[in-house]
Amino acid sequence: MSGETKGAGAAAIASGIQTGPFKYRVAGYIMFYIPLAFVYIMFLYTSEVHFLKLNKPSLITELALLFVVMLPPALPFIFWERSIRKFRRNNNLSVYGDIREVLEQREIDERVRKEHRAFVNNGIAKESGATIDKSDIGYWFGLFERGAISGDEYEAKKRELM
Helix, strand or coil: CCHHHHHHHHHHHHHHHHHCCHHHHHHHHHHHHHHHHHHHHHHHHHCCCCCCCCCCCCHHHHHHHHHHHHHHHHHHHHHHHHHHHHHHHHCCCCCCCCCHHHHHHHHHHHHHHHHHHHHHHCCCECCCCCECCCCCHHHHHHHHHHCCCCHHHHHHHHHHHC
16 A cells, blocks of 8 residues: 555545544544554553553552553544534534535535626626526626627617617
């Protein structure tokens, strides 16, 4: 597997974490977390940290040590999830659901809004959203003034409409 392919896979997982439902985000966090935690734990066990090398620790001590050892590599994922939830709340999106369709629809709505604004600015549509009546001579005169149609075309349309 090439580096570009691995990078594309990681980007796809990260995209799924950003827009996917909660269960997909948890799966993505686990996929990123396990290698990071493994490296972190190996570093701790190979270093001179003596509290990990207790002779016979109790269950409570082992659980406390596990929490202490596993918390630092989990902090980036906790903050990542926190930022995702904050973004979703600020944009009125579902915190636990899949938001891909909603984001795609918002992009489409924004493109349609920009296109409509361009139509209004160019005189093709009115502000209310209704298209201009092409049987109105003023519409054709406006096109003639802007150079969109020639004088001959304007005169032909004028005779046709009158």
